[in-house]
Amino acid sequence: MSYYASSDAASTTQPSDSCKGTPSISQPTKSVPIPSSNNTSPDNPVTPNNPTQTQLTVGNKNPTHSLPPTSQLGKKRKLTSSVWDHFDRINRNGDDFAIFHHCKSSLKANSKNGTKSLHNHIEKFVYAPTPHTEEELVRHLMDSFTKWNIETKISTITVDNCSTNDGLIFIVLEKLYGDLLCDGTILHMRCCAHILNLIVKDGLSTIKHSLARIRDSVAFWSATPQKVENFEEVAKQLKLSYGKKSSLDCKTRWNSTYLMLQTAIQYKDVFPRLRIREKHYTNVPTELDWELANKFAEILQHFYAITQLFYGRKYPTTNCFFIQICELRINMVEWMNSDDEIINAISSKMFEKFEKYWSVVHIVLTVAVILDPRYKMKLVEFYFPMIYGENAWSEIEQVKTTCYNLLTDYQSQIKSKSHGTSILPTQVIETQASMTLNMSNLVAFLSSSSTNIHVKFELDHYLDEPILPWIQ
Incomplete structure (x- = not known):
């Protein structure tokens, strides 16, 4: 059985990027x-x-504690289960939720749900x-x-x-x-999500001064309710719809930076007007700052779309986001060949980091896609020529070889376990001439030979079958 991790699975040696993680x-x-x-x-x-x-x-546990309702006959019952040592209970719009101390996850916590889901969540942690x-x-x-x-x-x-x-x-x-x-x-x-994070950080470093001025402006005009009102008033004077408020990003979360830029760009004409009203507002973004921000936001939207596939999944997602990863690489090559010097500079630095990790994870990512009956080899044969050019078919053969090796290993592991529980002629056998022969090597050879043929036939049969029809 294959085990997958927080973002899905992969290969060989790690390029060195110094950061903390587990x-x-x-x-x-x-x-x-x-x-x-x-x-x-x-x-x-x-x-x-x-x-x-x-x-x-891990395997499922079956805690049986029941969750008391928040109120019974107008009185709040005492939370007696020990599970509440690890959760804080809050009420949002009339619904009870439990906030886990360690990861801040929010789980429903009413009497209908009971505490079983809370116990199950605790068991995820070591x-x-x-x-x-x-x-x-x-x-x-x-x-x-x-x-x-x-x-x-x-x-x-x-x-x-x-x-x-x-x-x-x-x-x-x-x-x-x-x-x-x-x-x-x-x-x-x-981790694919972390790799994208490192790539985007390299891109952000190329516009860090422009980004700092935009961030300072957003922070200044969202600091107090009075400043928010002044901002909204000027936006209305310029006939700009103020349906989406500007929000300050978190510097360590690039997705929040993308959302901040996306909103701030809509109100870029407001900030120069506000400088006339407020003498203490001096760090106004320039036209070049907005140009850089706008072009970088266009690049970031591709990364942002991919990261949405990583969130909230309870099953491996490699086969889901592989298409977007391939499209992203193709786009990055196009950006590097752009006549726009800004786009070229940003994308070149990001592509260098992308290639560093793509070279060590693409094999396993591709195997996962091949095992998806909607794609099989078709997706690989479509994208690899665009990515590798004349070297595409050697890369495809390398992936197919890995598939065969994996299946052969699975088959041999199953065979070895079944041999351990069944009576096979692997012991010393005495012949009529009182000769003692050890048959274990012969049995292993015959088993491995038939296994290889069976695995190859099974995989070839799977790949030769038509892919599942797509539903648009």
Whole structure:
């Protein structure tokens, strides 16, 4: 069985980007995070979930506590379940919600839902006290693997891109080597959401001065209700619809920066007018600032659309966002060849980072797409010639070889387990001439030969079948 992590699965060596982060490993049912030292939150695009936690998938538990209603005969009942030690209860528009202390997730908390969902959410977490060193994190991961009996079922581990996680993967690889598919070559998967975050940060650095002036302006005119009223008044004088208010971004979350720019650009003519009204407002964005912001926002909308596919998913999504990733790479090449020097400068820096990670994750991403019966090899054959040109078919063959190797490994693991529980002629057999022969090598050879033929036939049959029809 294949296990996927917070964003989906991948491969080999990690390019070095220094940052804090922790791994996330998952299984098809439930998740168990390990906190890390990152100061991020669930809406940070570094990961669709909170990147400060490691996710492990485990089997279901069945807590039976019931959640008392918020009021009974006009009186609020006492929260007796121990689950409330980990949650704060709040009321929003008449509905009760439970806010988890560790990840700030919001869960429904009325009597109809009970506390089972709260218990299930707690079971997703494994507390890892400091220090968050490679050895300590590996110890927590291995303990969790052993506890849920999945140490022989791991195929990939998805982690953020940092040196600590590189070391962590190396140690896990040594411990699990004999049980890993393809000898562990696909164990290390980089978090796609975090990769996009690093790419966008490189792009933002090219317009940091213009961005600072726009951010200061938005902060100045959203600081007090009086300033908000003045801003709205000037916007109406210029016949601009004020349906969407400007909101200050968080510097560590580029998606909030994109939303801030998207709104501020609509009101760019308002800011110079406001300078006449307010003598303390001096850091007004220039026309060049708005030009840079507008062009960069056009680029960011492609990244923003992809990150939306990462959020709120309870199943692997690689096959869902692979098309957008390929389109993004093709667009970045076009931007680099643009006559616009601004677009060229921004995209060149971002493309360099993109290629750094694409080279180590694209194989596993492509395998996931091939196993989607809507695409199979068709999607690969469509995009790879546009991405690799004359080298496309060698890349396609490399992906197909990986598919065959994976299936062969799966088949051999199943065979080895069945051999361990059945009576096979692998023991020492005495012949009539009192000769002692060890048949284990012969049995292994015959089994592997028939297995390879079966796997190849099965995969070829799958690839030769027509893809599932698309519903527009």
